[in-house]
Amino acid sequence: MQNRVITRKDLAAFVDKLIETKAAGDVIGIKAHGNKYNFGPLKKAVDLRLDYDISLLPPKKYFFPQSETVLKFKVGDPPDVEPVVEEKKLCIVGVHPFDIRALLLMDAVYGGNHPDPNYFLKRNNSTIIGVDCLNPNPKSFAASMGTATIDEGFDLMLTDIGDDYFVTVGSNRGDSLVKKYARTREAKATDEEKRDRVRKDALKKYRVSLKMSPAEIPSLLEDNWENPVFKQKSDTCFSCGSCVMVCPTCVCFDVQDDMALNLKEGERFRRWDACMLVEFAKVASGENFREHREQRFRHRMYRKGKYLIERYKQPGCVGCGRCATACLAEIASPAETFNLLKEAK
Amino acid sequence: MVMQLTAKQSIHLPRIAEIVRVEALSDREKVFEFKFADGKDLGHRPGQFVEISIFGIGEAPISVTSSPTHKGSFELAVRATGSVTNALHKLGKGAKVGIRGPFGNGFPLETLRGKDLLFVAGGIGLFPLRSLINYVLDTRKDFGEVTTLFGCRSPQERLFCDQLAAWNACKDMCFMETVDRAPDDSWKGNVGVITTLFPKINIDPAKTYAIVVGPPVMYRFVIVECLKKGLAEDHIIMSLERRMKCGVGKCGHCQINGLYCCQEGPVFTYAQVKSLKEAV
Numbered sequence: 001m002q003n004r005v006i007t008r009k010d011l012a013a014f015v016d017k018l019i020e021t022k023a024a025g026d027v028i029g030i031k032a033h034g035n036k037y038n039f040g041p042l043k044k045a046v047d048l049r050l051d052y053d054i055s056l057l058p059p060k061k062y063f064f065p066q067s068e069t070v071l072k073f074k075v076g077d078p079p080d081v082e083p084v085v086e087e088k089k090l091c092i093v094g095v096h097p098f099d100i101r102a103l104l105l106m107d108a109v110y111g112g113n114h115p116d117p118n119y120f121l122k123r124n125n126s127t128i129i130g131v132d133c134l135n136p137n138p139k140s141f142a143a144s145m146g147t148a149t150i151d152e153g154f155d156l157m158l159t160d161i162g163d164d165y166f167v168t169v170g171s172n173r174g175d176s177l178v179k180k181y182a183r184t185r186e187a188k189a190t191d192e193e194k195r196d197r198v199r200k201d202a203l204k205k206y207r208v209s210l211k212m213s214p215a216e217i218p219s220l221l222e223d224n225w226e227n228p229v230f231k232q233k234s235d236t237c238f239s240c241g242s243c244v245m246v247c248p249t250c251v252c253f254d255v256q257d258d259m260a261l262n263l264k265e266g267e268r269f270r271r272w273d274a275c276m277l278v279e280f281a282k283v284a285s286g287e288n289f290r291e292h293r294e295q296r297f298r299h300r301m302y303r304k305g306k307y308l309i310e311r312y313k314q315p316g317c318v319g320c321g322r323c324a325t326a327c328l329a330e331i332a333s334p335a336e337t338f339n340l341l342k343e344a345k
Numbered sequence: 346m347v348m349q350l351t352a353k354q355s356i357h358l359p360r361i362a363e364i365v366r367v368e369a370l371s372d373r374e375k376v377f378e379f380k381f382a383d384g385k386d387l388g389h390r391p392g393q394f395v396e397i398s399i400f401g402i403g404e405a406p407i408s409v410t411s412s413p414t415h416k417g418s419f420e421l422a423v424r425a426t427g428s429v430t431n432a433l434h435k436l437g438k439g440a441k442v443g444i445r446g447p448f449g450n451g452f453p454l455e456t457l458r459g460k461d462l463l464f465v466a467g468g469i470g471l472f473p474l475r476s477l478i479n480y481v482l483d484t485r486k487d488f489g490e491v492t493t494l495f496g497c498r499s500p501q502e503r504l505f506c507d508q509l510a511a512w513n514a515c516k517d518m519c520f521m522e523t524v525d526r527a528p529d530d531s532w533k534g535n536v537g538v539i540t541t542l543f544p545k546i547n548i549d550p551a552k553t554y555a556i557v558v559g560p561p562v563m564y565r566f567v568i569v570e571c572l573k574k575g576l577a578e579d580h581i582i583m584s585l586e587r588r589m590k591c592g593v594g595k596c597g598h599c600q601i602n603g604l605y606c607c608q609e610g611p612v613f614t615y616a617q618v619k620s621l622k623e624a625v
Contacts, residue, residue, distance in 0.1 A: 003522055016560075044421075069358055070355060075401060079361060081361070081400065083355035112594065113594070115350055116350075117351060120350050121350060252598070255357070257403045265398065268404075270357070280598060281587070281588065281598065284427040284430065285426060287560075295623065302602065307600070310603050311603055
């Protein structure tokens, strides 16, 4: 697979071709949403905003929707129950490296011993066209997390190298799409140098950084369970769950039934849930294993910095900065808490 | 990453089972016996749980109370507490429900074989433990000395009374029970919390495993008694309660620190639990 270079005009033509032919499925792209950005169905390439910082919601929503029907049933004798697994073929354009890193974690979570068809029947057929993040969000610390660039998990990766985009080809699927639908030229060593320089320069634009290497975070947390930082930070927590709702590595869901008005049929659906909400760890007897917001706040920090890494051997936080952007109390940034713990040492 | 899957492999899809018997255990608890339409066994180990579906209401995780040595059907003993369990309590013989599972690790039978066993059940902690106790009684020669302690709050809250009477009469096992409080003289048995039974038992700590199931508060006191008896930390086995929603390690509700209670649990040794925070 040979990396390519594409002009801005030819890139737009390529994306328009993908939209028109649906060769890689329905095209989703990063678009402006007021003064923010979000992923949505793309009607024309000109709507793409590849210079964005972060999307409101991470692209995981296409494989793990906010709410998803998983069963349909008719009550009766016996009840008639059918699984509902929506299959999708999508081409998502403009995914940042840290969000691709988060998708690789999602793959591990939704795979494993009990692989989830609802996730993989959307994920498997989808094409990821990434774009390097050259205008980092002020709250992002992806550079420190080592997630600002990535060399796996995409079909194509675009890097704005000035007049043109560098196209790193990451899969056979990406390779054949480019060959078939894009006018490109072969990348030369000088183009590759340009790409690497642009990437390196972007790393310097991150305004939040960790005061430790990411590899150190699990042991830092291990030693700091009782640290007053968790109480201090969480004292102003609204337990609203916003930090979780925008997080690309949050994978948890609730399952509920919804009955039709005729009371004869209904559906079971799952939807995003948040460990920061007070009810999350409550059992029927009334016992709540994380009753206090300090416990929930600490759990989230441990989840991001320790539990997910230990379980899946992949970062539990990719440093995108969405939680810190969404948090009204301005306490959600894992980088801030990790740094405070490091300083307190 | 490509994983070839079909809708039929949905992690949410239950099997349909029929209630073939319902028996009230108390005002709040009933035991339900289920059969699958195809006559297949549940295929569980003692200590595992299932997700029971009442369509239109939802799913709830319930431990299996029958022993796998009992073939052709299985039993769930259920306290009416939440929306699903209250709806289940309204169902009778012939009603059909959904069952997913069995899930979880179950009790470590391989470790327990050949050993002396001390069962300690508090209240409805008896439900999951009953599966193991009856399994042990049905395969009695595979195990050493067996002692069972059961405690509940009052004589009215005793569960599986016929079973308790049978265990009491059983020569294969030493059985003792107590109630926290007896409101009148009609109760002739022990009165006091379950730890008051510990001075009355004789166990060889080197050969004994304690299997303890009860409410969180009970663990705090019973574990101290087990340690006082000289049991090693990895010889004390507990089953923990969590809100398992999916049963397959995805939904996140049952997390205890980095563990998923529905995957690595619900059965843990005290040695494991000790190293966890917020476990009990």
